[in-house]
Amino acid sequence: MSDPVIHPTAIISESAQLGSGVRIGPYSIVGPNVVLGDDVELVSHAVVEGNTVIGKGTRIFPFASVGHEPQDLKFHGEDSRLEIGERCTIRESVTINPGTQNGGMLTKIGNDCLIMANAHVAHDAILGNNVIMANYVGIAGHVHVGDNVIFGGTCVIHQFSRIGSHAFIGAQSMVDGDVIPYGMAIGNRAHLTGLNLVGLKRRGFEREAIHRLRAAYRQIFASEGTLRERVEDAAELFKNDFLVQDVVRFISEASDRPILLPRNGQVTE
Template structure:
């Protein structure tokens, strides 16, 4: 218990690994579970049915697991799930899910969440994501792995952003962003691919060139979207070493319910 500050409030029923650290004046609710090695800073409130994995670092003044900002919410035991090795900076707000969706808001592993980020109810976030200061996700937003959202990016409810995509500072996202695509502006429009990020992650020049060709088929060819998808199918067949990445873009477009930025 020496790892828990004497002013912290740990409600009966909370399950904390013996290695968890809790700072001064933090409050941990009865239905919270926290895994080994996680550090909770001072003045953090963690409530609701919230599960937090191993080796996370949660900085001061965060609010995790509060009721969703949804008037239909009626106190159902919905959840917040946070994975392992996440860095969660100051003044963030992560809300529980709702019964209108999967009932869970989820953050994966190895994410870097900067100050004042808001993750609303039922959002589903993958791994290795960076959300810069004040990025705001409305309800039901999905982010793929390796997404980077620039500071003050706002994402409309039900939007999806594909793996390796990126937004610029103050982007306002109202439609889906396909994998690998960089978006900028209010409203956000396509601005190329995140080639620098792909280089850092070990993509080969040939793979990046194939992704650029796919981008051009979608955004530079003047083809209707269905014909652009057919062009991607042809590129996929002609580029076996990059087929998985082209397929990722093609299948994302096919599954988009809000339509993609274009």
């Protein structure tokens, strides 16, 4: 156990909770309802406010604004929260807002996430573990992001959209719908371009499992029949395959946004 190390220029509320080994650099501000877990570091000039909990080992870089009230005209001071997981890296000028009454009162970021400079996570967004957001990525309100998703630089995600686990979003994309797990999307407006095969191989998925997923992808996004019929057929044909069933469940769940499809019905996988 080690006492927090606080630079004399930092302003820390007396009621803030600081874990063991916390380091707070010059000109940082920590509000009264903030909880900083063990070994959290505010490098300098970082501001953490609101009902915010930050997990062990997370680092926040200069000029990040974490926990200030949402950019939502419907927000009227409700006692909403922000939770950030362990071992996250939040780079310069990132903004992250808490939840709202209309969205569950919670914004949540999982463990081991990297949020690069000038990125934004809006109110009521839920991000999984191991998410990487490159510079200037904008996650709008109520967006749900699965585990191991990568966002290329300067892309934006429409409110209420879902991004499935292990998906890849190309740089400068405007995503206005749901991206299936293991999918890859790019463009303005974005379309599905195939499966994130590079990511799947890097994360150690077996070759046979990837082959089955590719076969299911071709079936689900073929031109014959309706999407619902093709999904039902894939669910039956690959009923013992976890990856395919993950995609089937994702498509079958109700959503406020449409499922992104390949452009002009072209299936390349």
